[in-house]
Amino acid sequence: MAETEKITINMNAVELGKIDLLVEHGHYSNRTDFIRSAIRSQLEKHTVEVQQSVVRESHVIGAFIYEKADFEKYKAKGEKVKISVVGLCHFPANIPVNLVVEVIDSIKVYGIFQASAELKDALAKAGKIK
Numbered sequence: 316m317a318e319t320e321k322i323t324i325n326m327n328a329v330e331l332g333k334i335d336l337l338v339e340h341g342h343y344s345n346r347t348d349f350i351r352s353a354i355r356s357q358l359e360k361h362t363v364e365v366q367q368s369v370v371r372e373s374h375v376i377g378a379f380i381y382e383k384a385d386f387e388k389y390k391a392k393g394e395k396v397k398i399s400v401v402g403l404c405h406f407p408a409n410i411p412v413n414l415v416v417e418v419i420d421s422i423k424v425y426g427i428f429q430a431s432a433e434l435k436d437a438l439a440k441a442g443k444i445k
Contacts, residue, residue, distance in 0.1 A: 318378065318403045320427050324350070369401060374425070378403040383410045386418045395420035406430040412437045421445050 326334075334349050343349040358365070369376060379400055389396050397420045398404065404424045406415065412434050422428075422438060423445040430438075438444050 318427055318429075365401075372399060373397075374399045374401045374423075376401045378405070380405045380407070381410070382407065383414070386410060386414050389418045390414065394418070398422040398424075400428075401425045403427045403429065406434060410434070416441050416443065419443050 331346075334343075334346055337343055337349060338345055343352065368374070377400075379398075379402070381398075381404070396418055400423070403426055404422070406429065408431055412431075415434060416437050419438065421443050428435070435444070
């Protein structure tokens with residue numbers, strides 16, 4: 316599941332002109348190709364820092380889909396869950412909001428958090444989104 320999210324950046328005319336020049340000379344196929352390449356380069360440069368943070372703060376990396384059954388199991392065991400994801404965290408629409416709010420102790424997502432607006436709002440109001 317390769318999820319992407321559109322972002323917007325502001326650049327000054329000189330930076331943008333330099334990118335256009337590199338594109339015109341065939342170094343990149345377009346502006347987006349250049350920007351993706353620059354981002355990947357910076358992420359690679361900071362691999363150690365990211366890994367240290369993941370280990371220190373107990374994050375999981377990747378795409379995680381939490382199903383209704385997952386939350387029902389936690390509830391049956393009387394467990395509270397701390398979710399910390401670097402990547403994608405997805406809660407399908409069929410999960411009852413009150414079940415999620417009851418089971419989640421806290422949630423922090425670095426990346427994309429896909430859930431209904433109602434669920435996100437309830438988690439925020441309960442002070443569970445960090």
